[in-house]
Amino acid sequence: MKNPLKTFNKDFLPAMALGITVTIGYGTVYYAYAILLPYMAKDLDISLSEALGFLSIGVFVGGLIMPVWGHIVDRFGGKWLMTIGAVLSGLTLMPLAFVTNNYELLGAIALAEVFGLSILYSVAFPSVTRLKLSVTPQQSISIITLFGGVASTIFWPSTLELYENIGWANTWLVWGVALIAVCAPLNFYALNRPEHDIQSKAKKQPLPYTLVAKQDRKKALFSMVVSFVFAGFVLGALMTLWVTNIQGLGHTAAMAATAGAVIGPFKTIGRFAEMLISKNLYPLVTYYLSVALMVAGLVTLLILGFTVWGVLLAAALYGMGDGIKTIANGTLPLALFGGEGYGKLLGWVNLVMGVFSASSPFVFAWITETYSGWWSFAVMCACLVMAGVFALLIPDPRKRSRTTFNIRKSA
Numbered sequence: 001m002k003n004p005l006k007t008f009n010k011d012f013l014p015a016m017a018l019g020i021t022v023t024i025g026y027g028t029v030y031y032a033y034a035i036l037l038p039y040m041a042k043d044l045d046i047s048l049s050e051a052l053g054f055l056s057i058g059v060f061v062g063g064l065i066m067p068v069w070g071h072i073v074d075r076f077g078g079k080w081l082m083t084i085g086a087v088l089s090g091l092t093l094m095p096l097a098f099v100t101n102n103y104e105l106l107g108a109i110a111l112a113e114v115f116g117l118s119i120l121y122s123v124a125f126p127s128v129t130r131l132k133l134s135v136t137p138q139q140s141i142s143i144i145t146l147f148g149g150v151a152s153t154i155f156w157p158s159t160l161e162l163y164e165n166i167g168w169a170n171t172w173l174v175w176g177v178a179l180i181a182v183c184a185p186l187n188f189y190a191l192n193r194p195e196h197d198i199q200s201k202a203k204k205q206p207l208p209y210t211l212v213a214k215q216d217r218k219k220a221l222f223s224m225v226v227s228f229v230f231a232g233f234v235l236g237a238l239m240t241l242w243v244t245n246i247q248g249l250g251h252t253a254a255m256a257a258t259a260g261a262v263i264g265p266f267k268t269i270g271r272f273a274e275m276l277i278s279k280n281l282y283p284l285v286t287y288y289l290s291v292a293l294m295v296a297g298l299v300t301l302l303i304l305g306f307t308v309w310g311v312l313l314a315a316a317l318y319g320m321g322d323g324i325k326t327i328a329n330g331t332l333p334l335a336l337f338g339g340e341g342y343g344k345l346l347g348w349v350n351l352v353m354g355v356f357s358a359s360s361p362f363v364f365a366w367i368t369e370t371y372s373g374w375w376s377f378a379v380m381c382a383c384l385v386m387a388g389v390f391a392l393l394i395p396d397p398r399k400r401s402r403t404t405f406n407i408r409k410s411a
Contacts, residue, residue, distance in 0.1 A: 011133040015140040017190035018124045019147025021086065021183040026148055027155030028175040029089060029116030033109075034240075035159040036168045043168075046102045049365075052240070054106040056358045062113030063354030069118050070126065070347025078127025078343075079191035083184050085118030090179030092116070097169040097176075119183060121148065122350045125330035126343035130195040137339075138283065141330045142275040149268035149323050152239075153261070196339070212336045216395040220336050223393040225349055229356050230387035231291065231325060234380045236357035237364040238318075239263075241376060248373025249305045259311045266319030267326075274324045283335040284396055287328035291388045293321025298381035302374065336397065 033055055041051040072081050092115050095108040117123070124144055129137040162171040212220045239260070246256035270293070274286060281289075297318030304310025333345050368376040 011135045014190040015143035017186045019144045021186045022148045023151045025119040026151040031152050031155045032159045039168050054109050058109035058113040060358040061110045062117040063351050066350045067347035069123050070343035073126045073343030077195050082187040086179050086183035088115040090176040094176040097172040122346045132194045138331045145326045146271045153264040210397040211338050212397045220395050223390045227387045227390035230383045232353040232357045233360045234383050236360035240361045245373030259315045262315040263319035266316045267323030270320030270323030283331040287332050290321045290325035295384045
């Protein structure tokens with residue numbers, strides 16, 4: 001019987017290490033707010049909508065820096081950015097423990113998000129892609145997201161447990177220390193290895209993809225970004241309004257929360273399934289699949305959402321689609337445009353997505369309050385359909401390469 005430790009490919013370890021740090025990153029600089037902001041707003045005597053508005057502003061400000069982080073990865077690699085970024089993320093998260101008014105809260109959130117975004121997917125993906133590994137970039141990205149899919153499942157209950165025992169101020173301090181003590185050394189370990197010189201024309205990293213033709217690049221980039229924006233606009237609001245909207249369909253808050261908890265594990269299931277079949281799927285096909293599953297989830301919710309099993313089925317379908325989409329967000333730009341400038345491209349794409357996504361909680365909250373949760377879900381579904389339409393407009397490089405081959409062969 002073979003020893004599994006001897007057959008294990010050690011080139012998976014960088015992605016596994018980054019998967020752990022990204023999970024902690026999302027749990028502390030993203031999901032923790034959902035638990036702690038309501039209590040902070042109450043203690044600071046400000047409205048929850050105002051506190052959520054500060055979070056949207058903070059994410060927007062952090063998003064403005066994303067092209068800079070992407071350029072740094074392209075120029076120097078991600079080792080020092082993600083290592084120092086983890087330390088600075090921890091240090092800038094700690095001031096949240098000491099805020100006393102709304103202005104300090106806004107400033108602390110904005111500062112935390114600027115550095116917090118330097119240790120998440122949009123930096124981890126191009127960083128691991130640069131490494132000289134025997135595994136493909138798509139495999140590494142899939143593994144990272146496989147870990148990241150459980151961030152909400154782990155950090156929502158653990159953050160609540162910490163709050164109930166030590167309060168919100170000390171909870172922020174604990175998470176800040178975790179970023180410094182755990183994420184910084186793991187990021188250094190993961191990325192402290194030889195890299196491809198993707199800036200050198202003579203030493204470009206070989207990729208298992210047919211890149212989009214030069215004449216199709218503008219159309220591909222526009223269609224991809226618009227599709228990502230429509231999908232991201234939904235993702236920015238759905239989890240925030242999930243419980244409220246599901247209650248509007250006639251369910252209890254407990255049932256809504258239970259159904260919401262189903263989404264996280266099914267994200268992981270979707271990513272694991274993608275990892276198993278990714279060798280046989282071009283990333284554009286993966287993206288089609290992700291959008292189709294998310295649309296199927298919301299259509300199920302609109303038709304069967306008044307039943308318990310309908311809500312659970314919808315949550316499972318949406319979760320799988322959302323999980324796969326996170327992978328496609330990283331692999332599709334790489335497959336279409338290649339590794340050169342990949343970090344900077346992801347930075348700009350995430351900036352555009354962030355500009356629109358920042359307003360989505362307010363837009364869909366207005367729809368819910370003015371009309372109903374059902375109509376809010378209906379508009380979300382329409383946005384995802386539009387994401388699918390623009391996805392279909394992305395030129396498929398494989399078709400052009402096959403057409404070119406056939407023309408040359410016939411000639």
